[in-house]
Amino acid sequence: MVEYLNQLNESQLQAVEFNQGPSLIIAGAGSGKTRVLTYKIAYLMSLGLAPHNILALTFTNKAAREMKSRIAALEGEATSRRLWMGTFHSVFSRILRRESEFLGYTSDFTIYDTSDSRNLIKTIIKEMALDDKTYKPAKIQGVISMAKNQLFTPERYSQDKENIEHDIRAKVPMTSEIFKAYNARLKASNAMDFDDLLFNTNVLLRDHPDVLARYQQQFQYILVDEYQDTNFSQHLIVQRLADAHHRVCVVGDDAQSIYSFRGANIENILNFQKNYPEAKTFKLERNYRSTQNIVNAANSLIKKNTEQLEKNVFSKNEVGDKILITGAFSDFEEGMIVSNKVAEMRRAKKTSYSDFAILYRTNAQSRIFEESFRKKNIPYRIYGGLSFYQRKEIKDVIAYFRLVINPNDEEAFKRIINFPARGIGDTTVGKISEAAKLHNASLWSVLSDPLRYNLNINAGTAKKLTGFREMIESFLEQLRQLPAYDMAMLITKQSGVAHDAYQDTSPEGMSRQENLEELLGAIHEFTDSRMEEGEENYLLPDFLSEVSLLTDQDTDKDAEAEKVTMMTIHSAKGLEFKNVFVVGLEEELFPSSMALSEVKGVEEERRLFYVALTRAEDFCMLTYARSRFRNGQTESSNPSRFLKEIGEEFLDVQDGMLSRSFSLGNERRESSFAGLRASEPRWSSFSEERNKRESPFQKPQTVQPVLPRSNFVKAENARPKAGSNDGADDVKPGDVIAHERFGMGTIVEVSGDANSRKATVEFENAGTKQLLLKFAKYKKVK
């Protein structure tokens, strides 16, 4: 038998070994769910299933990466790479690109992110001459998203009595028309939003039996993680794919379902047995993560929810300390209390800062902790907020990439038609838009042939338009030839984006330059690794299709660093920390005021709190503030109802929740007066950091600016042009080489002729890799 199986407990082992039919694994918090999934995949392969016949769907890219690397450790990297593992969105976008013709898209379709999609909705509302105070774009977007996740087309939506009546009552009867126009515009732009990735996968599998059969055949075994957070659309994809063989295993915990706002349906997990009557259920109830006290406290809380699957989560770890509850006078003081406690505990217990996490309900709360931690020189890292790929300067360059790859991309077009400023203003864009709408064409086709569409513009403007068009066309010509990095550099320089970035020497401007540099650095790394490993797909579209579904969590460059983690509870799901602070436990904040109107809403908030508590291994502290700065003014607040729902025996209440007396010592009391807030200089987060560091950029150059310094000079020199690595050392099996990225390695095998010599190299720390010698950057050592 496979030796690693003895690392599992009885119920874990049963879950791993059962694979004759559908199974449902109810995995309590901290019960070794990932371990079970990993071993189950390894076990399936030991039974002879090929990696590419296994489909494993996770909730985040990060989770997929982690599982992949664990499997790589067991089975080797070559094997783990062939698994179909990723989020629903990333796996099915890959499949949709491959099968795009069946749906009337090209394989280069753009994926609109939330803000692209909102902008489009805004435009449509404006074009339909509706009032955007009645038809709030964000709200409409939510309605459309929910509808798509229920697999409603605009037609079906408009025929649904409930929807229509609701919209009439809410005085937004045109919603279904907006939905219709929105979908039409996406299609015309050769673009899909996040929900379309799932929706269209369903359409593909529904309408093309041969395609369905192909994938059913391929995915011999399907595993789904975090099943409680799947929506109907996702659920149906799984059902369709598993329909032929029923070899499907879903893992989840109904007590941790926290994504209903995104259409997640807790019913999916509750109904799994109904869908597959022969399904076998396994329960993982032993929590290995937390102390008994924390597990029991969390249990006492979640008991207040009505609907849930029966289970008994328990811990055999130490009993542990009680959960601390402390009230603060203000949000400011809450920050002080928490940062003091962190500093004190780190000193006393000699733990690393990376063992601490501050968890909050809303991203806006991060600021106050940022300030108090900075004041004490405690290093921290904030996750979430606006992600790298959402920064303006990054979106701008990416819009260029997008337009070159898919000229019909309307949002990209609008974003860059006049950026950097080239004298094509709103009026002109308005005219193009109108002509496009009139002829049902894309903005790009109007631009390409202004005469045909009778564009009423003057000669000067026409010339500017032609200039823009020719520039994009010149990029287009090279798109399939140049490697991603070279293409990206070309676009960045020639479009004037680089020049524009150089002009601005303000701190903000410097930060923008750095971000651009970072993006280009990422593209460079992508290109290199693809070329070195002899992959074909090293073009810009390949890069874009890979990053367009990444979030900030996925670019965790210094996750290892010695820093306190600050994040929302949502993004903390699946993580664990020795010491956890759950902050802002106040009515209207947590539970959120948005959730209070419905019982279901409060129950979801309670599950969210349950998730927060169960992140902690040893120590947990809960805080609330009596007053908080919100919407520009100080508002008073009451302790959260959830605090009273935890069994008293698990708590150590340092500040009577109702009494107003302070038991926090003098120094803190002083700091609780709001006057301090005003006298505190409020640095914007980056301006301070900026002043400390020296800019890697040089002064703007007078001639044609060359973008990046540091990374890029090195980069351009380092990577030889294709086929020109003449100076490289020749190698034979047994030789030892030092590789720029993978470190030391031994040559195992060399194959191929002079122009495409490939070496199999066994690296000390990076596993075994196939390298194309003409691209690889290495030195022969022995």
Place this chain on the structure above:
DNA sequence: AATCCACTTGTTTTT
């Protein structure tokens, strides 16, 4: 066409 300023507005969580 671009910039600037005064005003309103709103706020949960994210693939």
Place this chain on the structure above:
DNA sequence: CAAGTGGATT
């Protein structure tokens, strides 16, 4: 408080 809008100014 912040972002976003609309209007006025150059």
